[in-house]
Amino acid sequence: MTELGKYAGTVLAAYGASLVLLVGIVVQTVLANARARRELQEHERRG
Amino acid sequence: MSIWEYANPVKFMRTSGAVLPWVVAAAAVCTVAGLVWGFLTPQDYKQGSTVKIIFLHVPAALMAINIWLMMLVTSLIWLVRRHHVSALAAKAAAPVGAVMTLIALITGAIWGQPMWGTWWEWDPRLTSFLILFLFYLGYMALWGAVENPDSAADLTGVLCLVGSVFALLSRYAVNFWNQGLHQGASLSMAPGERMSAVYRYPLYLTMAGFFLLFLALLLVRTRTEIRRRRLAALLARENRA
Numbered sequence: 290m291t292e293l294g295k296y297a298g299t300v301l302a303a304y305g306a307s308l309v310l311l312v313g314i315v316v317q318t319v320l321a322n323a324r325a326r327r328e329l330q331e332h333e334r335r336g
Numbered sequence: 337m338s339i340w341e342y343a344n345p346v347k348f349m350r351t352s353g354a355v356l357p358w359v360v361a362a363a364a365v366c367t368v369a370g371l372v373w374g375f376l377t378p379q380d381y382k383q384g385s386t387v388k389i390i391f392l393h394v395p396a397a398l399m400a401i402n403i404w405l406m407m408l409v410t411s412l413i414w415l416v417r418r419h420h421v422s423a424l425a426a427k428a429a430a431p432v433g434a435v436m437t438l439i440a441l442i443t444g445a446i447w448g449q450p451m452w453g454t455w456w457e458w459d460p461r462l463t464s465f466l467i468l469f470l471f472y473l474g475y476m477a478l479w480g481a482v483e484n485p486d487s488a489a490d491l492t493g494v495l496c497l498v499g500s501v502f503a504l505l506s507r508y509a510v511n512f513w514n515q516g517l518h519q520g521a522s523l524s525m526a527p528g529e530r531m532s533a534v535y536r537y538p539l540y541l542t543m544a545g546f547f548l549l550f551l552a553l554l555l556v557r558t559r560t561e562i563r564r565r566r567l568a569a570l571l572a573r574e575n576r577a
Contacts, residue, residue: 291375291376291377291385292379292385293385293388294379294384294385295384296384296385296386296450297385299385299386299389299446299447299449299450300385300386300388300389302446303388303389303392303393303442303443303446303447304371304375304388304389304392306439306442306443306446307392307396307439307442307443310435310438310439310442311435311439311549313435314431314432314435314553315549315553317431318553318556318557318560319556321557321560322556322557322559322560322563325560325563325564325567326560326563328563328567329563329566329567332567332570332571333570
């Protein structure tokens, strides 16, 4: 396991905040795409 | 074959759908491997373990600037050639660019506190990055505020041109003004300034990972925008009938 020393809180805070933001944009992108595809398919099916 | 063929939404959807799984896989491998490798690097003699923040801060800052420049190119294509896919690609890229800018600002503040003794300084690079972030927010707000999509694309295209000054300034500000806290290029090739290979190689990998992650998100988000545009066009046609 890597040694973080006295700056452990600093490094973990930077990684934690960044991962939250990256996962957030990925999840939002996937959900928005799924919703747009579903709405378009439903509309085209109704004709 | 011409690049303008991809301005056709059908062609874009078909091609992007085929390459997307490969781009997603490459982005996941490079980003995860780069960040894990970077996290496991040894402590720096001067900065201790805070050096590990570089594997988030530099790729995010690099993407923040280059995403805006990509938006500039696609906006210019829209303004000159009126290809809808290019305007939608610029719109799709903006939230990703805003997130990258925010990551650069947050990790920079967290890194700056123990190294500089302050979370924030009105330094040329930091300030121009904050303004770039505000431009991203303004760009997204303008897309949301204008109902007609072509008018929104026109106005956001002009805003993108103006904001490009700050995108370039955030990259070169340290070269113009020397009074800031922020150092120059992280990947300098100058003798005696070159980063150790221990840090340089995982940094290259995370930079590739962040670029591929952006590309994957851009393709998915542009596909989303094309679907929304198609649905809006169908609904408008029905309302006219």
